[in-house]
Amino acid sequence: MNVPIAIIGGTGVYDPSMLAEPRQVNVQTPYGNVSLRLGKYAGKDVAFLNRHEEGHSVPPHLVNYRANILALKRIGVRQIIATAAVGSLNENMGPNQLVIIDQFLDFTKVRPSTFFDGGQNGVIHTDLTYPYCPRLRKVLLQAAADKNLNAHDGGVYVCTEGPRFETPAEIRMYKQLGGDLVGMTSVPEAVLAREAEMCYATVCMVTNFGAGISPEVLTHMEVLDAMKANIENIKILAMRTIELMDSQAGCDCQEALKEFGGFKL
Template identity: 55%
Template sequence: MGVIAVIGGTGVYDPSMFENIEAKTMSTPYGDIAYTQGSYKGKQVVFLARHGMKHSIPPHLINYRANIWGLKKLGVTMIISTTAVGSLNQDFGPGHFVLVDQFLDFTKSRVSTFFDGHGKKVVHLGVGNPYSPALRTVIEEAAKKLDITLHNGGTYVCTEGPRFETPAEIKMFKMLGADTVGMTNVPEVVLAGEAEIAYATISMVTNYAAGISPTELTHQEVLDIMAEMSNNFKALILETIERLDPDQDLPCHHRLAEYGGFKAALGKEGDLL
Protein backbone atom coordinates (compact mmCIF):
# COMPACT_ATOMS: atom_id res chain seq x y z
CA MET A 1 0.00 0.00 0.00
CA GLY A 2 1.29 3.44 -0.92
CA VAL A 3 2.02 6.09 1.69
CA ILE A 4 1.16 9.80 1.60
CA ALA A 5 3.72 12.22 3.04
CA VAL A 6 3.21 15.75 4.31
CA ILE A 7 6.30 17.93 4.47
CA GLY A 8 5.55 20.74 6.88
CA GLY A 9 7.17 24.10 6.23
CA THR A 10 7.22 27.27 8.31
CA GLY A 11 4.32 27.24 10.76
CA VAL A 12 3.31 23.65 9.99
CA TYR A 13 4.96 21.53 12.66
CA ASP A 14 2.12 19.64 14.32
CA PRO A 15 1.40 16.06 13.21
CA SER A 16 -1.38 15.65 15.80
CA MET A 17 -3.98 16.16 13.05
CA PHE A 18 -3.32 12.51 12.17
CA GLU A 19 -4.20 9.32 14.05
CA ASN A 20 -2.02 6.65 15.71
CA ILE A 21 1.05 8.85 15.44
CA GLU A 22 4.50 7.63 16.43
CA ALA A 23 7.77 9.59 16.31
CA LYS A 24 10.59 7.75 14.56
CA THR A 25 14.06 8.24 13.07
CA MET A 26 15.82 6.71 10.09
CA SER A 27 19.38 6.58 8.82
CA THR A 28 19.95 7.31 5.12
CA PRO A 29 23.11 7.52 2.99
CA TYR A 30 22.86 11.30 3.43
CA GLY A 31 22.22 11.50 7.16
CA ASP A 32 19.48 10.80 9.70
CA ILE A 33 15.92 12.08 9.52
CA ALA A 34 13.20 12.43 12.13
CA TYR A 35 9.59 11.90 11.14
CA THR A 36 6.17 10.95 12.48
CA GLN A 37 4.25 7.97 11.16
CA GLY A 38 0.49 7.73 11.48
CA SER A 39 -2.75 7.32 9.58
CA TYR A 40 -5.84 9.21 8.46
CA LYS A 41 -9.10 7.67 7.27
CA GLY A 42 -7.36 4.31 6.88
CA LYS A 43 -4.46 5.69 4.82
CA GLN A 44 -0.84 5.56 5.92
CA VAL A 45 0.64 9.02 6.44
CA VAL A 46 4.16 10.27 7.18
CA PHE A 47 4.77 13.78 8.51
CA LEU A 48 8.19 15.42 8.22
CA ALA A 49 8.95 18.90 9.54
CA ARG A 50 11.29 20.47 7.00
CA HIS A 51 12.86 22.93 9.46
CA GLY A 52 12.68 20.58 12.44
CA MET A 53 9.89 20.51 15.02
CA LYS A 54 11.26 23.70 16.65
CA HIS A 55 12.21 25.49 13.40
CA SER A 56 15.90 24.99 14.11
CA ILE A 57 17.15 24.31 10.55
CA PRO A 58 17.56 27.27 8.16
CA PRO A 59 16.49 26.75 4.53
CA HIS A 60 20.02 26.56 3.08
CA LEU A 61 21.03 23.82 5.56
CA ILE A 62 18.02 21.51 5.21
CA ASN A 63 19.11 17.98 4.33
CA TYR A 64 16.82 17.70 1.31
CA ARG A 65 18.41 14.49 -0.02
CA ALA A 66 18.07 12.67 3.29
CA ASN A 67 14.43 13.77 3.60
CA ILE A 68 13.37 12.60 0.14
CA TRP A 69 15.43 9.41 0.33
CA GLY A 70 13.82 8.54 3.66
CA LEU A 71 10.32 9.14 2.32
CA LYS A 72 11.03 6.96 -0.69
CA LYS A 73 12.26 4.15 1.56
CA LEU A 74 9.09 4.43 3.64
CA GLY A 75 7.02 3.69 0.54
CA VAL A 76 5.80 7.24 -0.06
CA THR A 77 4.17 7.66 -3.47
CA MET A 78 2.72 11.16 -3.01
CA ILE A 79 4.08 14.22 -1.23
CA ILE A 80 2.04 17.23 -0.15
CA SER A 81 4.57 19.94 0.62
CA THR A 82 3.65 23.13 2.48
CA THR A 83 5.43 26.47 2.17
CA ALA A 84 5.07 30.05 3.30
CA VAL A 85 5.65 32.49 0.46
CA GLY A 86 5.73 36.14 -0.41
CA SER A 87 3.62 37.30 -3.33
CA LEU A 88 4.75 39.16 -6.45
CA ASN A 89 1.29 38.87 -7.97
CA GLN A 90 -1.36 41.35 -6.83
CA ASP A 91 -4.04 38.68 -7.36
CA PHE A 92 -2.34 36.40 -4.80
CA GLY A 93 -3.09 38.19 -1.55
CA PRO A 94 -2.03 37.39 2.03
CA GLY A 95 -4.06 34.46 3.33
CA HIS A 96 -4.54 32.97 -0.13
CA PHE A 97 -3.27 29.50 -1.08
CA VAL A 98 -1.33 28.87 -4.30
CA LEU A 99 -0.50 25.64 -6.15
CA VAL A 100 2.55 26.57 -8.17
CA ASP A 101 3.22 24.68 -11.39
CA GLN A 102 6.67 26.04 -12.31
CA PHE A 103 9.79 27.24 -10.51
CA LEU A 104 12.80 29.50 -11.01
CA ASP A 105 15.94 28.34 -9.20
CA PHE A 106 18.07 31.08 -7.67
CA THR A 107 19.71 28.92 -5.01
CA LYS A 108 23.49 28.93 -4.85
CA SER A 109 24.99 26.19 -2.69
CA ARG A 110 22.56 23.26 -2.63
CA VAL A 111 23.04 19.77 -4.03
CA SER A 112 20.02 19.23 -6.29
CA THR A 113 20.48 15.63 -7.42
CA PHE A 114 20.99 12.11 -6.14
CA PHE A 115 23.07 11.37 -9.24
CA ASP A 116 26.43 12.86 -8.38
CA GLY A 117 28.67 10.11 -9.77
CA HIS A 118 30.17 7.40 -7.54
CA GLY A 119 28.90 4.45 -9.57
CA LYS A 120 25.50 5.94 -10.38
CA LYS A 121 24.21 6.64 -13.86
CA VAL A 122 24.27 10.11 -15.37
CA VAL A 123 20.62 11.14 -15.17
CA HIS A 124 18.93 14.14 -16.77
CA LEU A 125 15.52 14.69 -15.18
CA GLY A 126 12.79 16.23 -17.31
CA VAL A 127 10.97 18.98 -15.41
CA GLY A 128 8.25 20.05 -17.82
CA ASN A 129 5.71 19.29 -15.08
CA PRO A 130 7.68 19.47 -11.81
CA TYR A 131 4.49 19.66 -9.74
CA SER A 132 2.02 16.82 -10.28
CA PRO A 133 -1.04 18.04 -12.23
CA ALA A 134 -3.08 15.17 -10.76
CA LEU A 135 -2.25 16.11 -7.16
CA ARG A 136 -2.91 19.78 -7.86
CA THR A 137 -6.34 18.96 -9.26
CA VAL A 138 -7.27 17.01 -6.13
CA ILE A 139 -6.05 19.82 -3.86
CA GLU A 140 -8.01 22.37 -5.91
CA GLU A 141 -11.18 20.29 -5.55
CA ALA A 142 -10.63 20.01 -1.80
CA ALA A 143 -10.22 23.79 -1.52
CA LYS A 144 -13.46 24.38 -3.42
CA LYS A 145 -15.35 22.10 -1.04
CA LEU A 146 -13.93 23.96 1.95
CA ASP A 147 -14.52 27.38 0.36
CA ILE A 148 -10.83 28.26 0.66
CA THR A 149 -9.31 30.82 -1.74
CA LEU A 150 -6.78 28.91 -3.83
CA HIS A 151 -5.03 29.65 -7.13
CA ASN A 152 -4.02 26.65 -9.25
CA GLY A 153 -0.95 27.72 -11.22
CA GLY A 154 1.93 30.11 -10.77
CA THR A 155 5.70 30.33 -10.76
CA TYR A 156 7.70 30.00 -7.53
CA VAL A 157 11.14 31.57 -7.38
CA CYS A 158 13.42 29.89 -4.85
CA THR A 159 16.14 32.00 -3.24
CA GLU A 160 19.03 30.83 -1.10
CA GLY A 161 18.06 32.53 2.14
CA PRO A 162 18.07 32.77 5.04
CA ARG A 163 17.84 36.52 4.39
CA PHE A 164 14.78 37.99 2.73
CA GLU A 165 15.06 39.41 -0.78
CA THR A 166 15.88 43.00 -1.74
CA PRO A 167 13.32 45.12 -3.60
CA ALA A 168 15.67 45.08 -6.59
CA GLU A 169 15.72 41.28 -6.61
CA ILE A 170 11.94 41.14 -6.38
CA LYS A 171 11.66 43.57 -9.29
CA MET A 172 13.93 41.29 -11.34
CA PHE A 173 12.02 38.15 -10.38
CA LYS A 174 8.74 39.79 -11.33
CA MET A 175 10.17 40.68 -14.74
CA LEU A 176 11.10 37.01 -15.17
CA GLY A 177 7.52 35.91 -14.51
CA ALA A 178 7.63 34.89 -10.84
CA ASP A 179 4.39 34.93 -8.84
CA THR A 180 5.65 33.82 -5.42
CA VAL A 181 8.98 33.75 -3.63
CA GLY A 182 10.28 31.32 -1.01
CA MET A 183 13.44 29.56 0.14
CA THR A 184 12.74 25.83 0.29
CA ASN A 185 11.03 24.35 -2.77
CA VAL A 186 14.29 23.74 -4.64
CA PRO A 187 15.88 21.21 -4.62
CA GLU A 188 13.05 19.41 -2.81
CA VAL A 189 10.77 19.27 -5.87
CA VAL A 190 13.67 18.15 -8.10
CA LEU A 191 14.73 15.36 -5.76
CA ALA A 192 11.14 14.15 -5.46
CA GLY A 193 11.04 14.00 -9.25
CA GLU A 194 14.21 11.92 -9.38
CA ALA A 195 12.79 9.62 -6.70
CA GLU A 196 9.65 9.16 -8.85
CA ILE A 197 7.32 10.50 -6.17
CA ALA A 198 4.28 12.59 -7.11
CA TYR A 199 4.82 16.03 -5.59
CA ALA A 200 2.72 19.15 -5.12
CA THR A 201 3.20 22.25 -2.99
CA ILE A 202 0.50 24.11 -1.13
CA SER A 203 1.91 27.60 -0.64
CA MET A 204 0.27 30.08 1.68
CA VAL A 205 0.84 33.73 0.91
CA THR A 206 1.89 35.47 4.12
CA ASN A 207 2.80 38.87 2.64
CA TYR A 208 3.55 40.86 -0.46
CA ALA A 209 7.26 40.74 -1.31
CA ALA A 210 9.82 43.47 -0.68
CA GLY A 211 9.20 46.61 -2.68
CA ILE A 212 5.55 45.62 -3.19
CA SER A 213 4.64 45.63 0.50
CA PRO A 214 4.80 49.15 2.01
CA THR A 215 6.51 47.82 5.16
CA GLU A 216 9.64 45.79 5.94
CA LEU A 217 8.88 42.11 6.53
CA THR A 218 9.84 40.25 9.71
CA HIS A 219 9.91 36.52 10.31
CA GLN A 220 7.50 36.97 13.22
CA GLU A 221 4.92 38.43 10.85
CA VAL A 222 5.17 35.30 8.71
CA LEU A 223 4.64 33.10 11.79
CA ASP A 224 1.70 35.21 12.95
CA ILE A 225 -0.13 34.96 9.63
CA MET A 226 0.59 31.23 9.40
CA ALA A 227 -0.89 30.78 12.88
CA GLU A 228 -4.03 32.65 11.82
CA MET A 229 -4.44 30.41 8.79
CA SER A 230 -3.34 27.12 10.39
CA ASN A 231 -6.88 25.75 10.73
CA ASN A 232 -7.54 26.26 7.01
CA PHE A 233 -4.17 24.70 6.21
CA LYS A 234 -4.91 21.60 8.30
CA ALA A 235 -8.43 21.27 6.90
CA LEU A 236 -7.12 21.49 3.33
CA ILE A 237 -4.43 18.87 3.99
CA LEU A 238 -6.88 16.44 5.58
CA GLU A 239 -9.51 16.89 2.89
CA THR A 240 -6.84 16.31 0.25
CA ILE A 241 -5.56 13.14 1.91
CA GLU A 242 -9.12 11.83 2.13
CA ARG A 243 -9.49 12.30 -1.63
CA LEU A 244 -6.09 10.91 -2.69
CA ASP A 245 -5.43 7.33 -3.76
CA PRO A 246 -1.79 6.62 -2.84
CA ASP A 247 -1.85 3.53 -5.07
CA GLN A 248 -2.87 5.49 -8.17
CA ASP A 249 -0.35 5.07 -10.98
CA LEU A 250 0.78 8.47 -12.30
CA PRO A 251 3.25 9.50 -15.03
CA CYS A 252 5.62 10.99 -12.44
CA HIS A 253 6.03 7.52 -10.92
CA HIS A 254 7.94 6.56 -14.08
CA ARG A 255 10.03 9.66 -14.66
CA LEU A 256 13.29 7.69 -14.80
CA ALA A 257 11.92 4.82 -16.88
CA GLU A 258 14.56 5.34 -19.57
CA TYR A 259 17.21 4.70 -16.90
CA GLY A 260 15.45 1.61 -15.52
CA GLY A 261 13.78 3.55 -12.69
CA PHE A 262 15.16 5.38 -9.68
CA LYS A 263 16.54 2.36 -7.85
CA ALA A 264 18.28 0.93 -10.92
CA ALA A 265 19.80 4.29 -11.83
CA LEU A 266 21.37 4.55 -8.37
CA GLY A 267 23.44 1.41 -8.94
CA LYS A 268 24.69 -0.26 -5.77
CA GLU A 269 23.27 2.56 -3.63
CA GLY A 270 19.81 1.55 -4.84
CA ASP A 271 20.14 -1.66 -2.84
CA LEU A 272 19.73 0.43 0.33
CA LEU A 273 16.16 1.35 -0.62
Protein backbone atom coordinates in the same frame (compact mmCIF):
# COMPACT_ATOMS: atom_id res chain seq x y z
CA MET B 1 7.08 -0.51 5.78
CA ASN B 2 4.58 0.93 3.32
CA VAL B 3 3.43 4.49 4.03
CA PRO B 4 2.21 5.84 0.68
CA ILE B 5 1.37 9.46 1.58
CA ALA B 6 3.56 12.16 3.12
CA ILE B 7 3.06 15.74 4.25
CA ILE B 8 6.11 18.01 4.33
CA GLY B 9 5.77 21.24 6.26
CA GLY B 10 6.40 23.07 9.48
CA THR B 11 5.41 22.15 13.00
CA GLY B 12 2.04 23.88 12.74
CA VAL B 13 0.84 21.61 9.95
CA TYR B 14 1.27 18.53 12.10
CA ASP B 15 -1.46 18.10 14.70
CA PRO B 16 -1.15 14.90 16.76
CA SER B 17 -4.92 14.75 17.09
CA MET B 18 -5.17 14.26 13.31
CA LEU B 19 -3.55 10.84 13.42
CA ALA B 20 -4.66 7.51 14.75
CA GLU B 21 -1.93 5.18 16.01
CA PRO B 22 0.75 7.94 16.02
CA ARG B 23 4.38 6.95 16.35
CA GLN B 24 7.81 8.35 15.58
CA VAL B 25 10.47 6.56 13.53
CA ASN B 26 14.02 7.35 12.48
CA VAL B 27 15.09 6.43 8.97
CA GLN B 28 18.74 6.05 8.04
CA THR B 29 19.97 7.23 4.65
CA PRO B 30 23.44 7.77 3.14
CA TYR B 31 22.84 11.51 3.59
CA GLY B 32 21.85 11.40 7.25
CA ASN B 33 19.11 10.22 9.58
CA VAL B 34 15.57 11.58 9.36
CA SER B 35 12.88 11.67 12.05
CA LEU B 36 9.33 11.09 10.81
CA ARG B 37 5.94 10.97 12.50
CA LEU B 38 3.69 8.21 11.21
CA GLY B 39 0.04 7.46 11.73
CA LYS B 40 -3.30 6.95 10.03
CA TYR B 41 -5.81 9.46 8.74
CA ALA B 42 -9.03 8.57 6.91
CA GLY B 43 -7.86 4.97 7.05
CA LYS B 44 -4.66 5.76 5.17
CA ASP B 45 -1.06 5.53 6.35
CA VAL B 46 0.52 9.00 6.43
CA ALA B 47 3.99 10.33 7.23
CA PHE B 48 4.68 13.86 8.49
CA LEU B 49 8.09 15.43 7.95
CA ASN B 50 9.00 18.72 9.64
CA ARG B 51 11.24 20.33 7.05
CA HIS B 52 12.93 22.75 9.46
CA GLU B 53 12.92 20.29 12.39
CA GLU B 54 11.76 21.09 15.91
CA GLY B 55 11.58 24.78 16.81
CA HIS B 56 12.31 25.83 13.22
CA SER B 57 15.98 25.22 13.98
CA VAL B 58 17.28 24.50 10.45
CA PRO B 59 17.38 27.38 7.92
CA PRO B 60 16.21 26.69 4.35
CA HIS B 61 19.67 26.60 2.79
CA LEU B 62 20.80 23.93 5.29
CA VAL B 63 17.79 21.62 5.13
CA ASN B 64 18.97 18.09 4.31
CA TYR B 65 16.68 17.75 1.31
CA ARG B 66 18.30 14.60 -0.07
CA ALA B 67 18.02 12.76 3.24
CA ASN B 68 14.41 13.87 3.67
CA ILE B 69 13.23 12.73 0.25
CA LEU B 70 15.18 9.47 0.34
CA ALA B 71 13.81 8.68 3.81
CA LEU B 72 10.27 9.11 2.52
CA LYS B 73 11.05 6.93 -0.48
CA ARG B 74 12.42 4.20 1.75
CA ILE B 75 9.24 3.94 3.81
CA GLY B 76 7.15 3.55 0.67
CA VAL B 77 5.90 7.08 0.02
CA ARG B 78 4.46 7.54 -3.47
CA GLN B 79 2.78 10.95 -3.09
CA ILE B 80 3.92 14.08 -1.24
CA ILE B 81 1.96 17.18 -0.31
CA ALA B 82 4.33 20.00 0.65
CA THR B 83 3.42 23.27 2.34
CA ALA B 84 5.30 26.55 2.14
CA ALA B 85 5.05 30.12 3.38
CA VAL B 86 5.77 32.59 0.57
CA GLY B 87 5.94 36.24 -0.30
CA SER B 88 3.97 37.48 -3.28
CA LEU B 89 5.15 39.33 -6.39
CA ASN B 90 1.65 39.24 -7.86
CA GLU B 91 -0.92 41.75 -6.66
CA ASN B 92 -3.66 39.21 -7.46
CA MET B 93 -2.17 36.74 -4.98
CA GLY B 94 -2.43 38.60 -1.70
CA PRO B 95 -1.66 37.75 1.92
CA ASN B 96 -3.61 34.86 3.45
CA GLN B 97 -4.41 33.35 0.04
CA LEU B 98 -3.47 29.82 -1.09
CA VAL B 99 -1.69 29.05 -4.35
CA ILE B 100 -1.27 25.57 -5.88
CA ILE B 101 1.91 26.32 -7.84
CA ASP B 102 2.77 24.68 -11.15
CA GLN B 103 6.25 26.02 -12.09
CA PHE B 104 9.43 27.31 -10.47
CA LEU B 105 12.44 29.49 -11.15
CA ASP B 106 15.59 28.33 -9.36
CA PHE B 107 17.84 30.98 -7.82
CA THR B 108 19.42 28.76 -5.19
CA LYS B 109 23.22 28.70 -5.08
CA VAL B 110 24.93 26.22 -2.75
CA ARG B 111 22.47 23.37 -2.16
CA PRO B 112 23.03 19.80 -3.35
CA SER B 113 20.23 19.56 -5.89
CA THR B 114 20.33 16.00 -7.25
CA PHE B 115 20.85 12.39 -6.31
CA PHE B 116 22.74 11.93 -9.56
CA ASP B 117 25.99 13.85 -9.18
CA GLY B 118 28.27 11.24 -10.74
CA GLY B 119 30.18 8.48 -9.00
CA GLN B 120 28.25 5.34 -8.15
CA ASN B 121 24.90 7.07 -8.67
CA GLY B 122 25.77 8.08 -12.21
CA VAL B 123 24.39 11.07 -14.10
CA ILE B 124 20.73 11.34 -15.08
CA HIS B 125 19.01 14.37 -16.62
CA THR B 126 15.43 14.36 -15.31
CA ASP B 127 12.55 15.94 -17.23
CA LEU B 128 10.75 18.71 -15.32
CA THR B 129 8.25 19.94 -17.89
CA TYR B 130 5.66 19.58 -15.13
CA PRO B 131 7.69 19.99 -11.91
CA TYR B 132 4.61 19.66 -9.70
CA CYS B 133 2.45 16.59 -10.27
CA PRO B 134 -0.58 17.66 -12.39
CA ARG B 135 -2.72 14.84 -11.01
CA LEU B 136 -1.97 15.68 -7.38
CA ARG B 137 -2.49 19.39 -8.06
CA LYS B 138 -6.02 18.59 -9.24
CA VAL B 139 -6.72 16.74 -6.01
CA LEU B 140 -5.53 19.75 -3.99
CA LEU B 141 -7.72 22.10 -6.02
CA GLN B 142 -10.74 19.81 -5.58
CA ALA B 143 -10.08 19.65 -1.84
CA ALA B 144 -9.91 23.45 -1.67
CA ALA B 145 -13.21 23.74 -3.56
CA ASP B 146 -14.84 21.19 -1.26
CA LYS B 147 -13.84 23.26 1.79
CA ASN B 148 -14.63 26.65 0.22
CA LEU B 149 -11.00 27.72 0.36
CA ASN B 150 -9.80 30.26 -2.19
CA ALA B 151 -6.87 28.58 -3.93
CA HIS B 152 -5.24 29.93 -7.09
CA ASP B 153 -4.74 27.34 -9.82
CA GLY B 154 -1.10 27.75 -10.85
CA GLY B 155 1.71 30.13 -10.07
CA VAL B 156 5.45 30.46 -10.62
CA TYR B 157 7.50 29.96 -7.44
CA VAL B 158 10.85 31.75 -7.34
CA CYS B 159 13.16 29.81 -5.02
CA THR B 160 15.92 31.90 -3.46
CA GLU B 161 18.83 30.76 -1.32
CA GLY B 162 17.93 32.54 1.90
CA PRO B 163 17.89 32.79 4.76
CA ARG B 164 17.82 36.56 4.15
CA PHE B 165 14.84 38.20 2.53
CA GLU B 166 15.14 39.54 -1.01
CA THR B 167 16.01 43.13 -1.96
CA PRO B 168 13.46 45.30 -3.78
CA ALA B 169 15.70 45.13 -6.88
CA GLU B 170 15.62 41.33 -6.79
CA ILE B 171 11.86 41.34 -6.36
CA ARG B 172 11.49 43.57 -9.43
CA MET B 173 13.73 41.23 -11.43
CA TYR B 174 11.87 38.10 -10.37
CA LYS B 175 8.58 39.75 -11.28
CA GLN B 176 9.87 40.72 -14.72
CA LEU B 177 10.97 37.12 -15.28
CA GLY B 178 7.43 35.90 -14.64
CA GLY B 179 7.58 34.98 -10.96
CA ASP B 180 4.43 35.13 -8.87
CA LEU B 181 5.71 34.02 -5.47
CA VAL B 182 9.04 33.91 -3.69
CA GLY B 183 10.17 31.34 -1.14
CA MET B 184 13.20 29.37 -0.03
CA THR B 185 12.32 25.65 0.07
CA SER B 186 10.72 24.25 -3.08
CA VAL B 187 14.05 23.65 -4.82
CA PRO B 188 15.60 21.11 -4.68
CA GLU B 189 12.72 19.39 -2.86
CA ALA B 190 10.53 19.17 -5.96
CA VAL B 191 13.46 18.08 -8.12
CA LEU B 192 14.55 15.31 -5.76
CA ALA B 193 10.98 14.01 -5.46
CA ARG B 194 10.78 13.66 -9.24
CA GLU B 195 14.19 11.97 -9.37
CA ALA B 196 12.93 9.54 -6.72
CA GLU B 197 9.81 8.91 -8.83
CA MET B 198 7.29 10.30 -6.37
CA CYS B 199 4.32 12.56 -7.03
CA TYR B 200 4.91 15.95 -5.41
CA ALA B 201 2.75 19.07 -5.19
CA THR B 202 3.02 22.21 -3.08
CA VAL B 203 0.37 24.41 -1.54
CA CYS B 204 1.69 27.90 -0.76
CA MET B 205 0.32 30.27 1.84
CA VAL B 206 0.99 33.91 0.99
CA THR B 207 2.15 35.68 4.14
CA ASN B 208 3.20 39.07 2.73
CA PHE B 209 4.08 41.01 -0.40
CA GLY B 210 7.75 41.08 -1.39
CA ALA B 211 10.16 43.88 -0.49
CA GLY B 212 9.40 47.05 -2.42
CA ILE B 213 5.83 45.93 -3.05
CA SER B 214 4.95 45.83 0.63
CA PRO B 215 4.88 49.30 2.20
CA GLU B 216 6.38 47.82 5.37
CA VAL B 217 9.84 46.45 6.10
CA LEU B 218 9.63 42.65 6.24
CA THR B 219 10.34 40.71 9.42
CA HIS B 220 10.66 37.01 10.13
CA MET B 221 8.10 37.36 12.91
CA GLU B 222 5.60 38.80 10.44
CA VAL B 223 5.90 35.66 8.34
CA LEU B 224 5.54 33.35 11.35
CA ASP B 225 2.54 35.27 12.68
CA ALA B 226 0.79 35.18 9.31
CA MET B 227 1.43 31.46 8.98
CA LYS B 228 0.10 30.78 12.47
CA ALA B 229 -3.02 32.81 11.75
CA ASN B 230 -3.79 30.76 8.66
CA ILE B 231 -2.45 27.35 9.60
CA GLU B 232 -5.97 26.05 10.13
CA ASN B 233 -6.75 26.47 6.43
CA ILE B 234 -3.61 24.56 5.49
CA LYS B 235 -4.57 21.74 7.87
CA ILE B 236 -8.14 21.64 6.55
CA LEU B 237 -6.84 21.47 2.98
CA ALA B 238 -4.29 18.76 3.79
CA MET B 239 -6.86 16.63 5.61
CA ARG B 240 -9.44 16.88 2.82
CA THR B 241 -6.75 16.13 0.23
CA ILE B 242 -5.76 12.94 2.05
CA GLU B 243 -9.43 11.92 2.15
CA LEU B 244 -9.67 12.36 -1.63
CA MET B 245 -6.36 10.73 -2.52
CA ASP B 246 -6.05 7.26 -3.97
CA SER B 247 -3.05 6.19 -1.92
CA GLN B 248 -1.94 3.68 -4.56
CA ALA B 249 -2.62 5.77 -7.66
CA GLY B 250 -0.17 5.33 -10.52
CA CYS B 251 1.26 8.36 -12.31
CA ASP B 252 3.85 9.43 -14.88
CA CYS B 253 5.81 10.96 -11.98
CA GLN B 254 6.32 7.46 -10.61
CA GLU B 255 7.93 6.38 -13.87
CA ALA B 256 10.13 9.44 -14.39
CA LEU B 257 13.31 7.34 -14.66
CA LYS B 258 11.75 4.42 -16.53
CA GLU B 259 14.19 4.69 -19.43
CA PHE B 260 17.07 4.46 -16.95
CA GLY B 261 15.67 1.39 -15.18
CA GLY B 262 13.95 3.34 -12.40
CA PHE B 263 15.20 4.92 -9.20
CA LYS B 264 17.57 2.54 -7.39
CA LEU B 265 19.17 4.35 -4.45
